[in-house]
Amino acid sequence: xxxxxxxxxxxxxxxxxxxxxxxxxxxxxxxxxxxxxxxxxxxxxxxxxxxxxxxxxxxxxxxxxxxxxxxxxxxxxxxxxxxxxxxxxxxxxxxxxxxxxxxxxxxxxxxxxxxxxxxxxxxxxxxxxxxxxxxxxxxxxxxxxxxxxxxxxxxxxxxxxxxxxxxxxxxxxxxxxxxxxxxxxxxxxxxxxxxxxxxxxxxxxxxxxxxxxxxxxxxxxxxxxxxxxxxxxxxxxxxxxxxxxxxxxxxxxxxxxxxxxxxxxxxxxxxxxxxxxxxxxxxxxxxxxxxxxxxxxxxxxxxxxxxxxxxxxxxxxxxxxxxxxxxxxxxxxxxxxxxxxxxxxxxxxxxxxxxxxxxxxxxxxxxxxxxxxxxxxxxxxxxxxxxxxxxxxxxxxxxxxxxxxxxxxxxxxxxxxxxxxxxxxxxxxxxxxxxxxxxxxxxxxxxxxxxxxxxxxxxxxxxxxxxxxxxxxxxxxxxxxxxx
Numbered sequence: 001x002x003x004x005x006x007x008x009x010x011x012x013x014x015x016x017x018x019x020x021x022x023x024x025x026x027x028x029x030x031x032x033x034x035x036x037x038x039x040x041x042x043x044x045x046x047x048x049x050x051x052x053x054x055x056x057x058x059x060x061x062x063x064x065x066x067x068x069x070x071x072x073x074x075x076x077x078x079x080x081x082x083x084x085x086x087x088x089x090x091x092x093x094x095x096x097x098x099x100x101x102x103x104x105x106x107x108x109x110x111x112x113x114x115x116x117x118x119x120x121x122x123x124x125x126x127x128x129x130x131x132x133x134x135x136x137x138x139x140x141x142x143x144x145x146x147x148x149x150x151x152x153x154x155x156x157x158x159x160x161x162x163x164x165x166x167x168x169x170x171x172x173x174x175x176x177x178x179x180x181x182x183x184x185x186x187x188x189x190x191x192x193x194x195x196x197x198x199x200x201x202x203x204x205x206x207x208x209x210x211x212x213x214x215x216x217x218x219x220x221x222x223x224x225x226x227x228x229x230x231x232x233x234x235x236x237x238x239x240x241x242x243x244x245x246x247x248x249x250x251x252x253x254x255x256x257x258x259x260x261x262x263x264x265x266x267x268x269x270x271x272x273x274x275x276x277x278x279x280x281x282x283x284x285x286x287x288x289x290x291x292x293x294x295x296x297x298x299x300x301x302x303x304x305x306x307x308x309x310x311x312x313x314x315x316x317x318x319x320x321x322x323x324x325x326x327x328x329x330x331x332x333x334x335x336x337x338x339x340x341x342x343x344x345x346x347x348x349x350x351x352x353x354x355x356x357x358x359x360x361x362x363x364x365x366x367x368x369x370x371x372x373x374x375x376x377x378x379x380x381x382x383x384x385x386x387x388x389x390x391x392x393x394x395x396x397x398x399x400x401x402x403x404x405x406x407x408x409x410x411x412x413x414x415x416x417x418x419x420x421x422x423x424x425x426x427x428x429x430x431x432x433x434x435x436x437x438x439x440x441x442x443x444x445x446x447x448x449x450x451x452x453x454x455x456x457x458x459x460x461x462x463x464x465x466x467x468x469x470x471x472x473x474x475x476x477x478x479x480x481x482x483x484x
Contacts, residue, residue, distance in 0.1 A: 002028045002393045005094055005112040007078045009034035009062055011042070011375065012346030013118030015484065016382040018475055021069045023390040031072040031110060035099040037062055039473055040143050043375065044466050046182065048146035049280065050153055050189045052418065055143045058470075065475050074110065075100040078119065078288075081304065083339050084295040085111075092341065114389045117311050117336075117344040118382060121285035124174075128283070130257030131173040137257060137279040140186060149280055153190070156278045160199035166277040169262060171208035173281035175253030178370035180209055180217050181429075183282055184237070185415035188427055190280075191244045192417035206247045206274070208281070210367050212267060212359055213250055214238050217413065218369035220356045222431050225447035233429065236452045240427055249274075251359070253367045254281065269362035285347060285370065287311070304336060310350035312337060317352050325353045327437035333401035334385050340397065343385040346378030355435055376411050377434055379484035380404050406434045410449060416462035426458030 004024070006017045009032050020030045038059045047053040066073040076096035085091045091111045098106045123141050125132030133139055138149035156166050170187040172180060187207050194200040207214075215221050215233030222233040241248055251267035262274050262281070287309020292301045305311055313336060316329040329352040336342040344350075351371040358368035384404035391399040410432035418424030429452045436444025443450075472482040 002113040003111055004028065004030050004114045004116070004389055005110055006030065006032045006116045006118060007034075007094065008032075008118035008120050008346075008348065009036065009039060010118065010120045010346070010378075012120070012348070012378040012382040013116065014039055014062075014473060015379045016116050016118060016345065016386040017066070017071050018069065018479070019383050019386040020389065021071050022480060023387070024393065026070055028393060029072060030070075031074060031112075032062070032066060033074045033076050033078050033094065033096055033110065034062070035075065035077040037075050037100070038143075039065075041466065041470055041473065042141075045140045045143055045146040046185050046189055048143060049138075049140040049149040049186060050193050051150040052189070052193075055147050059143050060470070060474065065473075069475055074098070074108075076108070078290060080291045080293060081115070081117075081342075082109075082293050082295070083304070083336075083342060086295055086297075090295070112341075114341045114392070115343070116382070116385050116389070117290075117342070117348045118346050118378075119288045119290065119348045121347045122288045122309065123283045124286045125283045128173045128254050128256060131254070131281060131283060135257055136259050137173065137281045139282065140182065140280065141282065152278060153193070156203075157194070157197050157199060159277075160194070160202045161197070163202070165202050165204070167204045167206065167275060169206045169208050169274065169276040169279040169281070171206075171249075171252075171281055172210050173254045173257070174284040175210045175265075175365060175367040176370055177210055177282055177284045178218050178372050179282055179285075179374065180211055180369055181372065181413040181415070183207070183209065183280075184217070184427075185413070186280055187246060188415040189417045191246060192425070200245070204247070205245070206249060206276075207241065208249045208252055208254070208262070208264065208274070210252060210369055211250050212357070212367075214241065214248055216356050216369060217429075218356055218372050219431065219434060220436060220444070222429065222445060222450050222452070223443040223447060224451045226451065230447070233452060240454070251367055253361070253365050257281075265361055265363065265365055265367075267359055267361050267367055287348065287350075303338075304342075306350040308350065311344035311348055313344050313349045315350070315352040317350070322354070322357055327405075327407035327435055327439065329353060330405055330407050330435050332403040332405045333388065334381055334404070335401055340392075340401075341389075343388070345381035345385050347373050349373070349381075372411075372434075373406070376484060377406055377409055380409055383484055407437050408433050410434065414458050414462040414465070416459045418459065424459035424463070425454070425456060426462055428453045428458030428461065
C-alpha cells in the first residue's frame with residue numbers, strides 16, 4: 001500500500017487528488033492537506049467582485065466530496081517537509097498545524113510515499129505598504145475578498161448616481177506581480193457595470209500595470225494572425241481600452257498606498273501619485289512558508305526551494321541573460337531534483353526565468369511581470385504528476401515520468417462581462433504555447449492557435465467553463481471526461 005499526500009486543494013491540488021483517487025482505488029491512501037475547508041473556482045471571483053455572482057456560486061465544501069471519493073482530508077497548514085523522514089521512520093513526512101476550528105493549533109506529522117506540492121501562492125499584500133483588504137484597496141484573490149470588493153463597488157455606483165465623480169483604479173500593486181489577465185478582466189467588467197448603471201460618463205477608469213506595454217500579460221505579448229493579417233496583443237488591448245475610455249498606465253511599480261492615494265514609480269524612474277476613490281490592485285505572489293529538514297533535523301530548505309519560496313523542479317535554474325533563456329529551460333515532469341516521489345505543480349513550482357523581458361527603472365527598481373502558472377496549465381500539470389505517481393505505484397518506481405511542459409501547452413484568458421445567456425460580451429485570448437518557443441515558431445507561438453476575439457461567443461465559453469469546472473470539481477458522474 002502507498003500513501004500519497006497532496007498539499008493544497010485549489011485547482012491543481014484538487015485535480016490531482018481526484019485523479020489519484022479515481023486511478024488508485026481503496027488499496028492506497030490519498031490525503032489532502034489544505035488550510036481551507038472550501039474549494040473556490042477562482043476565475044469567477046471576477047464576477048463576484050462586481051456583484052454579478054454570489055459567493056455561494058463559486059465555492060463549495062471539500063469535506064463531503066472527499067468522503068464520497070475515499071480521500072482523507074486534513075484541514076491544516078503544511079509547515080515543513082521531511083523528504084528523508086525522521087529518526088522514527090525513513091519514509092517522507094509533512095508537518096502540519098491544524099486550522100479546523102475544533103482543533104486549531106494542534107500539530108501532527110503525516111507520512112507519505114509520494115507527495116504533490118500544490119500549495120498555490122502566498123498573497124504578499126505586505127510587499128506594498130497599504131495594499132490589500134487590510135489596507136486601502138480591495139482584491140478578488142479569494143471569494144471573501146471578492147464579496148468585499150463588490151460591496152465597495154456598489155457604494156461607488158451609488159455615489160456616481162448621486163452625481164459624484166469617482167476615480168477607479170484597477171491593476172497590480174507591485175512591480176513583480178503576476179495575473180495581469182485577472183486585472184484586465186476585472187477592469188473590463190467594471191467598465192461594463194458602469195455602463196449598465198448609466199454612470200460611465202462620471203467615472204474615470206484607470207488600468208495600472210507593471211507590464212512594459214499593454215497586452216504583455218506576463219507572457220511577453222502575443223502575435224495574432226487574423227484572416228491573413230498579423231496584429232499584436234498590444235494593439236488589440238490598446239484598441240479595446242481606447243474604445244471603452246479606459247486610461248492605462250504601464251510599466252508601473254506601486255511603492256505605497258495611502259487612503260485614496262497610490263504612489264508609484266514608472267520605468268523611466270519618475271515617481272507619481274494618483275488619487276482614487278476605489279482601487280482593486282492584485283498582490284505579488286510568493287511561495288507559502290514551507291521549510292524542509294533532513295532526517296537529523298538539519299535545515300535543507302534551500303535545497304528544495306528557491307529564495308522566493310517556490311519549489312525547485314526539473315528546470316534549468318542557471319543564471320543567464322534573458323536573451324539566452326530557451327524553452328528547454330522549463331520543466332516537463334515537475335519532479336523535485338533528487339526526489340522521484342516529490343512533485344510541485346501550479347503556482348507552487350519555481351519558474352526558471354521570466355517570460356516577459358525583465359526591466360529595471362534607472363533607480364534599480366525591478367518592474368517585470370512574473371510568469372503566470374494558474375488555471376488550465378495548473379490543472380494539466382496536476383493531472384500529469386498524479387498519473388506519474390499512479391504509474392510508479394502500479395508499474396514500479398523506475399517508470400518514466402509523464403510530460404506536461406508549458407512550452408507545449410496552450411492557455412486561454414477570457415475576460416467576460418455579464419452572466420446571462422443573451423447578454424454579455426467577452427475579450428478572449430488564446431495562446432499556444434504559454435512559454436514561447438522561438439526555435440519552433442517565428443513569433444514564439446503557433447499563430448493558428450494564438451488569437452484575440454471580441455463578442456458574445458467568448459462570453460458563452462466563459463459561462464460554460466464556470467459550470468463545467470464546478471461540476472468537474474464536485475466529482476460528479478463523468479467528471480474526468482471534462483478536459484483540464
